[in-house]
Amino acid sequence: MTEPEETLISVDPDSQRRLREKGLDYRIADMAVDADAEGFLRADSRGFLDEDPTDAELAQMRETMRARRNIGVYDPAAGSWPIATVNSWVTPLSLPGGEVDMWAISSxxxxxxxxxxxxxxxxxxxxxxAAAGAGVAVAGLTASEATIYGRYGFGSAVPVMRFTVDTARAGWRGSDAPSTGRLVYADKQTLATDLEQLHEASRARRSGQVAGWRGRWQRMAGLAEGDKEAAAVRGVRFTDADGAVQGAMAYTLAELPGVFRSELRIRSIITTSDEALREIWRFVVQHDLVTRARVDLRPVDDPLPWLVSDQRAVTAEVHDHGWLRVLDVDAALTARTYSAPLDIVLRVDDPLGFAAGDWRVTVDERGRCRITATSDSPEVTLGVVELSAIYAGGVPAAQLAAAGRIHGDADAVSALSRAFLTTPSPVLGIWY
Ligand SMILES: CC(C)(COP(=O)(O)OP(=O)(O)OC[C@H]1O[C@@H](n2cnc3c(N)ncnc32)[C@H](O)[C@@H]1OP(=O)(O)O)[C@@H](O)C(=O)NCCC(=O)NCCS
Structure with a gap:
């Protein structure tokens, strides 16, 4: 396997120096070296409060981490495992009308x-x-807690929906006409491949998505080492009249105590057509012996509430999921298209400096954007957190203005809001 370019970027000298002053060694953990790999992976699992991984789990995790730039912080007084870990890789982030390279941060x-x-x-x-030095315009992550990353300039940019469905009550309101395609069960290998291919085929359709990786789909399909629910994982796939796969769902069924009924827990639904999504939802809502279904990471405009007779049977909770951080205003904003023309001067505050400045943002009739640094007076002032939050088109600038987090003339804010928002809603269907 060739080393991805970003794994070769040396560690940040400022952080290295600051940590050295604390007696700590900040360095690349090389996945080709057994001791480095094992220490990093065991420390990573410990950090996330997971059980210590088995050898088989370590081997599988190591495969995934080989494609990343892994950094450990080592305390000579604290054994051979790092006392802190982080990793990163460059991945495409889908945007309205395009995509941009994103510095994904994990572990x-x-x-x-x-x-x-x-x-x-x-x-x-x-x-x-390191990301800015490598010329990457945006960083992204998914967060265990919503309070950690704002201080570094990350904004909650891709909210998603969690649904809990009382299937006994919901009733099917979608069409009863027979589908032109077929829904069939899929074995786990087929399921992993379907999810991977469907994600690749569909991720450009909505802003906010990043590329997946093999280990992610294996985990969804119940093929990951150490997955305690692996035996319970089932899969279905939807094929159209020509046999082309247009959708897949990975799920488990968990028996509810004492009632002879089960809860259907959806791990992932990925579709490339509306019909495939409707047929999968029909399968869920009408499933015999199931009284409740749960799913997370759905787009906020998922059609589910409109496919059931009783919308109150569907509890929908919107929550933060994809966090973004603009590093290069020009490269980030010109990588996407916009929903309305705009001509505005933005002042962006960024305590870390990367995105700070006064920027004229001009969007033409075709939604294409031009950015110029300007000395004209700003009409709207916002922090890099807020700019990053509205960047993917999923959070209205007007909402942040109402919260007192974007300041400026009301007409200018509303023009900004209209231009940045996008349809369909952004989504991020995986954790990374
Ligand atoms: C979250 C975690 C990485 C923080 O590490 P840490 O070295 O203790 O953090 P630092 O000392 O550098 O603190 C940096 C800042 O974050 C704040 N912070 C740290 N952990 C926080 C948390 N869990 N929630 C909110 N704020 C937190 C600190 O108060 C500090 O704020 P300040 O700079 O404004 O003073 C660590 O607690 C951890 O490993 N948690 C478990 C794994 C996890 O949740 N990782 C995040 C994955 S997305």
Missing amino acids: VTVAGTHRRRGIARNLLEGELR
């Missing part, structure tokens, strides 16, 4: 024995400087 952990000494701050700032 952020600091050992419980070393918490609150500024180690995470050095990890995160080191990643942002």
Whole structure:
């Protein structure tokens, strides 16, 4: 396997120096070296409060991490495992009308024995400087807690929907006409391949998505080592009249105590056509012996509430999921198209400096954008957190203005809001 370019980028010298002053060694953990790989992966699992991985799990995790730039922080007084971990890789982020390279950040952990000494701050700032140095315009992550990453300039940009469906009550309101395609069960290997291919085929259709990787789909399909629910994983796939796969769902069924009924827990639904999604939802809502279904990471405009007779049987919770951080205003904003013309001067505040400045944003009739640094007076002022939040088109600028987080003339804010919002709603269907 060839080393991806980003794994070769050396570690950030500022973070290295600051951590060295604390007696810590901040360096690449090389997945080709057994001791580095094992220490990094065991520390990563410990950091996320997981059980210590088995050898088979370690081998599978190592395959995934080989494609990433892994960094460990080592304390000579604390054994051979790193006391903090982080990794990153460059992946396409889908945007309205295009995509941009994104610096994905994951495996952020600091050992419980070393918490609150500024180690995470050095990890995160080191990643942002490395990304900017490599010319990557945007960084992204998914977060275990919503309170951690705003301080580094990340905004909650891709909200998603969690549904809980009372299937006994919902009733099917969608069409009863026979489908032109077929829904059939799929074995786990087929399921993993379907999910992978469908994600690749569909991710450009909505802003906010990133590329997946083999290990992600194996986990969804119940093929990951150490998955305690692996035996319970089932899959269905939808094929059209020509036999082309247009949708797949991975799920488990868990028996509810004492009632002879089960809960259907959806791990993933990925579709490339409306019909495939409707047929999968029909399968869920009408499933015999099931009284409840749960799913997360759905787009906020998922049609489910309009496919059932009783909308109150569908509990929908919107929550933060995809977090983005603009590093290069020009490269980031010109990588997408916009929903309405715009001519506005934005002042962007960024305590870390990357995106700070006064920028004239001009969007033409075709939705294409031009950015120029300007000395004209700003009409709208916002922080990099807020710019990053509205960037993918899933969060209205007007909502942030109402919260007192974007300031400016009401007409200018509303023009900004109209231009940045996008349809269909952005989504991010995986954790990374
Ligand atoms: C979250 C975690 C990485 C923080 O590491 P840390 O080294 O203790 O953090 P730092 O000392 O660098 O603190 C940096 C800042 O984040 C804040 N912070 C740290 N952990 C936080 C948390 N869990 N929630 C909210 N704020 C947090 C600190 O108060 C500090 O704020 P300040 O800079 O404004 O003073 C660590 O607690 C951890 O490993 N948790 C378990 C794994 C996890 O949740 N990782 C995140 C994956 S998305």
